[in-house]
Amino acid sequence: MITVEEHRAAVLAQITPLPVRQLPLTEALGCRLVEDVVARVEVPPFDNSAMDGYAVLAADVADATESRPVxxxxxxxIPAGADALPRVGPGTAARIMTGAPIPxxxxxxxxxxxxxxxxGPADGKDAPEEVLIHAPAGSHVRRAGEDVTPGTQVLRGGRTVRPRDLATAASTGHGTLPVRPRVRLGVLTTGDELVAPGEPLGPGQIPESNNVLLLGLAEQLGATPVPLGILGDRPSELRDVLARRLGGVDALVTTGGVSAGAYDVVKEVLGPLGDVAFRAVAMQPGKPQGFGVLHDGERPVPIFCLPGNPVSVFVSFMVFVEPALRVMSGFARPDDADSLRPLLLDGVAATGWRSPPGRCQYIPVAFDGTDEEDDHLLRVRPSAERGSQSHLVASLAAAEALAIVDAEVESVAEGDAVTVMMVP
Known part of the structure; x- marks a missing residue:
């Protein structure tokens, strides 16, 4: 067996960021901005009114009062968007709406x-022939370029694009942004025993849950999920899907068919390709793992072959797939351990449990308050009463984190220190 760190390093050694693309603003949300963005136009682009009111010469109304109006x-x-503007001279005014150009x-x-x-026009009435002004004008004019002038940096490269960044880009003359795009993550599951969620079960059949789990994780972690279906244990089906759909994804995740059984179709189809390796990783759950790179022409497409049990799938995704997605989308570098490290907190066991000797354990846990002596330490207990078996899918719903137990530890006692890995 190889260690978790060795398998993760082997994975990340073959992961590269997706090429930078100029994406429309409607597609850039949540992506990594790779360059500084500077304004192309003035903001505002013309002198405009900051209020609903009347455009005037300030000198005309300088002495206006309630008792002596002008x-x-x-x-x-002049409504907003007007292009034909009346000229305002001494003794005259033009009714104007907020945002409309100053005449x-x-x-x-x-x-x-x-x-x-x-x-104003919203009241359904035409402009009056005359208006009485009861106070001096003040200004209430937003001058062209008052907010931003062309060439001003408005967004710094390296940030995650937020909704307000899209508004800033649009306001300063941009219709696209240079970003690393979202990873299109293809998801397929295998197994003759699998039935689509909600469908009646026949003898020996179980509801398929890994597909919805992985599609949901992809969405929640900023990738674009691409469902590729639930396949049976027939090599021809998998070969057909790969031939037809590989060009529409940037990475691929499969579940099931990676052990040593007679019907482990993923291993049977991908093993002979040479670029996909199947290994036993010293971890629980998630021991059988496969990873490699397929090729769509010259374009590399990483493929993660995960075990079939739901807890194994969840743990494997968080430990191996999630850091690779961050590298591909530009949020982490494979040579920067800090950018790849998940959020880890110090914890303490609220109860004891067994851990397999020689294997790093990732056990779903729930929070049980904080330590009495140090309230910075989270107390955690297994979210499943019977431990971390990979088939205990109910433990996932109750889990709030994963507790990481080193491979050298065979049992955890109440009060022992543990590392807590936060998960979505």
């Missing part, structure tokens, strides 16, 4: 609340 002739309406001649806006008129 009367101005209204020369037109030629005007240099200030009087808010509608400081006039004798209602709000």
């Amino acid at each position: 009367r101005l002739r209204v020369v037109g309406d 030629p001649g005007a240099d200030a806006v009087v808010p509608v609340e400081r006039t004798d008129q209602p709000a």
